[in-house]
Amino acid sequence: MNVLVCIKQVPDMESKFRVDAAGTWYDTTELAWRMNEYDEYAVEQAVRLKEQVKDADITVLSIGSDKVKETMKKALAMGCDRGAHIADDNVSGKEPCEIAGVIAEYAKEKNFDVIFTGMQSQDRGSGQVGVLVAEMLTLPAVTTIVDFVYSDGRIEVKRELEGGIKAKVAFTSPAVVTCQLGLNTPRYPTLPNIMKAKKKELLSIPIKDLLKVDARQHTDKVYFPEKKGGGLIIEGEPAELADKLIQILKEKTGVLA
């Protein structure tokens, strides 16, 4: 079985973000970097799948500068078998369609049975890459999965819908799935596996070899939303306060019907 996991390196979300000089992305200097949270679920699920079927080979793919290799090493230490690093010093300037195009171009003749991605990235949050890859490869895409069961080419997943509802979806491989929080608890890479990771293959491919799709959108401006005026202060006795609050919640929000 051939498995592909697509991961992205993102800043630690606790970082202090600043808009960059061009005003179209955040300033990437002096940030701590880590694996996109949803991609950790993707890596974990791929490794579990391998542990289940035994005979599987997992490729972890990431697009970016040399720095993303650090995050790829973590995926290798978690149990992926080999790394495909698509070298690109301007990954943040690429829109989801270009990113998906590069991944699809890389994957097209490699016969991956399952392609795992995160449901979205924590920084751009478009949620498009996984589904676009599927479309480009003419594969089914099943998004926001919170449960994954594989048996003999048949995949059964649970998807998270709005309002706490879940859906059970069954399909056959090959397919693309995008992973959501709740799917699993990613393992820590163990010491022996960290040591072994350095011996695993990690090939770098220049982006120009794989970028065949033109951008269809571009980001005009990145900015912090204007600060709204201070909160609403209500005053009065507790019973009165409760009534006022209920009224506000009813009128201004959907919290109370």
Next chain:
Amino acid sequence: MIFQLTEEQNLIRNMVREFAETEIAPTAKKRDEEERFDRPLMFDKLGELGLTGIVFPEEYGGAGADYISYAIAVEELSRVCASTGVTLSAHLSLCANPIYLFGSEEQKQKYLVPLAAGEKLGAFGLTEPSAGSDAGGTKTTALRDGDEWILNGTKIFITSGGDAETYVIFARTDKEAKKHNGISAFIIEKGAAGFSFGKKEEKLGIRSSPTMELVFENCRLPAANLLGKEGEGFKVAMKTLDGGRIGIASQAIGIAQGAFETAVDYAKERKQFDTPIGKFQGIQFQLADMFTQIEAARLLVYKAAYRASKGLNYSTDSAMAKLMASETAMKVTTQAVQVLGGYGYTREFPVERMMRDAKITEIYEGTSEIQRLVIGSALIK
């Protein structure tokens, strides 16, 4: 000279930090208050991650990593919980390492492999009521009786005592020989007849790490449990402590780092005189000193660890690293309490615990005075 961690060392730091923050940190305060050792959390999980045998070769169940990786692991654990840090340090440096360095192949297979895998917890018994800094004053005796040794005596202040399964113990095998020459090392397992546990210490700091008295009353051991050569126990102990001091120095760095980060965060948030206190030069100078001292001490620790990994002599280096790191930990944690003011003195913030924890690093595995003695005597040889 390259002042940069390798990719692996970075991965190890990130992994241990994430583990320490999500799993160890949440209960550190409570375990300290309750003086409770949580073995599944503070040891078994370290085993699952491969930390319990980090520096040993794969053939003995280790991860084959270097001493800097080990220093990083102890540091990251101690940054959130010094008790977990010392549990790993005492297990690996004081029990597993002498078996690795001085054990026969048979002893390594029997004792080191399960220790490295984290299936068994290790401890080290050198200190006695009347033999602390003066380890050569060991009074516990081991007398040869046919194919057996008979041990009698008491060891005190033993980290992980009672909970550990495997013990490296020092006893006098020759009463006639000159002080240091008559001591031998032994491997003893929990449950051996005549081996029991005495008092559990109530302590100022590292309260979640148990410290116990060990009692030997006609404890019979097979001859095969002698570790290293008869009469060379003092050498075993000293070599063991050389490595152990890297662990304790790393523990000290971790404690200092944890307190320092808390102080920086606090200084950014806390406002007095309508100004974040971090904007006051008086506070900035304190933070600058703390940071500088930690970095200087950390470099000494990594240098000692580097030399240990390269097989170079590192006795003086690890003594200097431990001296500097432990005194830094004490200074930095005390200063961190000062930066937090009254809040720092309360248990609402972790710095008071860190200050209590820091003190032990100036005492065990050789007090600061003994480190100076080690360094000084190497200079005037």
